[in-house]
Amino acid sequence: MTALPIRMVEKPWGRDALPAPFVAPAGQRIGEVWFEPPASLDQLLVKYIFTSEKLSVQVHPSDAQTIEAGLGKQGKEECWLVVDADEGATLGIGFNQEISARDMRMAATDGTIEGLMTWFPVRPGDFFYIPAGTVHAIGAGVSLIEVQQNSDITYRLYDYGRPRPLHLNLGMGVAKGEPYADPRRCHVAECGEVTLVEGPLFRLTRYDGPLSAEARAQFGENALLVIPQTAGASVKGEAVPAGSCAVASGLKAFAIENGARGLIAQPIC
CATH class of the missing domain: 2.60.120 (Jelly Rolls)
Structure with a gap:
């Protein structure tokens, strides 16, 4: 067996107290736990994500888009399995109705974009697949397992005033202004394969x-x-x-x- 090395990643929206069996180092707000993939499986990255605040509104490009941009095959599709959720916890995925790139950019600039997104109430067992181009944000009070293409390309569209860079030009080039309707979304029952x-x-x-x-x-x-x-x-x-x-x-x-x-x-x- 090859147990993968663990990397704990501090995030402004993370937690200083993590659910068992994880323990945050003293004084650190851990938002993600990464399992460093081996060379033989480096196409995939597995993470746990723990939130106390909303994550940024963001979007990822596809392999075809990163290849066209000269970045090689670095697209990012991901999926989430919710393992714990506070009462009222939500995930923002897609929009309530079709929105143009111009209107999306304006909403990202003035901060109204989160109000245009669809926020799904979640509970343990909820599963969502996030295709490239899907505008999304993880809400506060959620713990989930993320399985993703092993890419670190993220375009932030809105970050609630946090002092981190946004990527509106790049994001608008890949973001889909449409409701979320991926058929792989489901609730995973307690029992069964x-x-x-x-x-x-x-x-x-x-x-x-x-x-x-x-x-x-x-x-x-x-x-x-x-x-x-x-x-x-x-x-x-x-x-x-x-x-x-x-x-x-x-x-x-x-x-x-x-x-x-x-x-x-x-x-x-």
Whole structure:
């Protein structure tokens, strides 16, 4: 087994008290916990995100857009599985109605953009896939697992007056002024195996005990990331605890006990 190194990232909107099993270093507001991917799976990055305030309103480009801009293949699509949420917590994704690039830019400039976005109330188990070009923001009081293309390109459109740069010209070049309607959005039931994403960039499955024949066929024997939410997963006989992330060389190296729950992720391209 290869347990991935953990990197805790301070953010102005983070928390100084994290849910178990994570512990924030004294005096630090941790917003993200990153699991540094190995070279063999560096197309994907897994994070936990913890918020006490709203994140910036932002957007990410696609692979095609970064290639066209001469940046190489650095697009970013991501997905979120909510693992905890305060009462009234929300995620802002897309807009209430179609909006032009001109009006979006004006709203980002004067701060009214968040009022034009759709804010979805969330609870543990809610799942959202965020395609490139989707304007989005994570609200306060949310803990979630994010699985994303391994890219750090983010264009901030609005940041509530925080002293960080915005990227309006770049953001307007990729942002879609439309309501969010991705069909992969769902609520993941407490029990049962669920295919959350099956391409085109990566696959993601919530396991609940030993994998089905269908899941085993999807993942095959290529390397994958194991993201346990409970005890009971192991790679090559070594336990992978909840709150960690590990690499398995293939499904033959990965074992799941009955009732164990978590995620497995694998890049497709």
